[in-house]
Amino acid sequence: MTLLDVSDIHTYYGESHILEGVSLEIDEGEVVALLGRNGVGKTTTMRSILQLTPPVEGTITFDGEELVGKDTYEVAEAGIGWIPEERRMFTRLSVEENIRAAVPDSQRVPEALETAYETFPILKERSDQRAGDLSGGQQQMLAIARGLVGDNDLLLVDEPSEGLAPQIVTDVGRALMDAAEEIPILLVEQKLGLALDLADRFYVMDHGQIIDEGETSAVSTDDERLRRYLSA
Numbered sequence: 001m002t003l004l005d006v007s008d009i010h011t012y013y014g015e016s017h018i019l020e021g022v023s024l025e026i027d028e029g030e031v032v033a034l035l036g037r038n039g040v041g042k043t044t045t046m047r048s049i050l051q052l053t054p055p056v057e058g059t060i061t062f063d064g065e066e067l068v069g070k071d072t073y074e075v076a077e078a079g080i081g082w083i084p085e086e087r088r089m090f091t092r093l094s095v096e097e098n099i100r101a102a103v104p105d106s107q108r109v110p111e112a113l114e115t116a117y118e119t120f121p122i123l124k125e126r127s128d129q130r131a132g133d134l135s136g137g138q139q140q141m142l143a144i145a146r147g148l149v150g151d152n153d154l155l156l157v158d159e160p161s162e163g164l165a166p167q168i169v170t171d172v173g174r175a176l177m178d179a180a181e182e183i184p185i186l187l188v189e190q191k192l193g194l195a196l197d198l199a200d201r202f203y204v205m206d207h208g209q210i211i212d213e214g215e216t217s218a219v220s221t222d223d224e225r226l227r228r229y230l231s232a
């Protein structure tokens, strides 16, 4: 069943027409990768879904409910979690306080902590540390954990491997793989290998439009067409 249905959206920054009729779908249980070079509109697509930069044309339904015209907090309440590139969190609060703050229903905090620590044992070891003192990879895990326990039905994950060392990218990839068992994900990821490993399907964007799509099982990292789309 279609969970998220983005249909022919047009989004502007001021006078700049950034998204020129983007359509994509995410089904229940799916991980979908949004691929494309820098600046083609991937983050803007996420911001459009979240109503941070609302589209001026087109529709976005989530679980059958129209999102265009809602406030961003209403999109969050509807069950869409966002893990932005800059891994937003409370840097002065501890790891545990950050997880607690992501749980809307305080009665569910113990369960949420258990889920988070089971998925990311390193966070349990660091539970009393300030989030701002964690390494980049640990911060990314905390950001994913917060998305997981946040009573969400879909996660938008923007460039999770950005700025991380190769070994840490592997850990974060594994963490996302675990998360994907629980929740559908729309993933923006520049590392093609990681994106193809994680996702069931992909869309390719260029100049604010979707120019290709397919099943990840049908392509590999040396696919000529994909490489051409993604090379600078």
Ligand SMILES: Nc1ncnc2c1ncn2[C@@H]1O[C@H](COP(=O)(O)OP(=O)(O)OP(=O)(O)O)[C@@H](O)[C@H]1O
Pocket (backbone or CB within 6 Å): 013, 016, 018, 036, 037, 038, 039, 040, 041, 042, 043, 044, 045
């Ligand atoms: N706040 C803004 N104001 C004006 N233009 C913007 C703004 N944010 C992004 N843009 C422009 O919109 C276009 C799409 O940017 P977007 O961030 O969506 O691309 P992207 O595919 O996510 O690339 P990246 O990986 O670099 O983030 C780019 O040309 C960018 O310069």
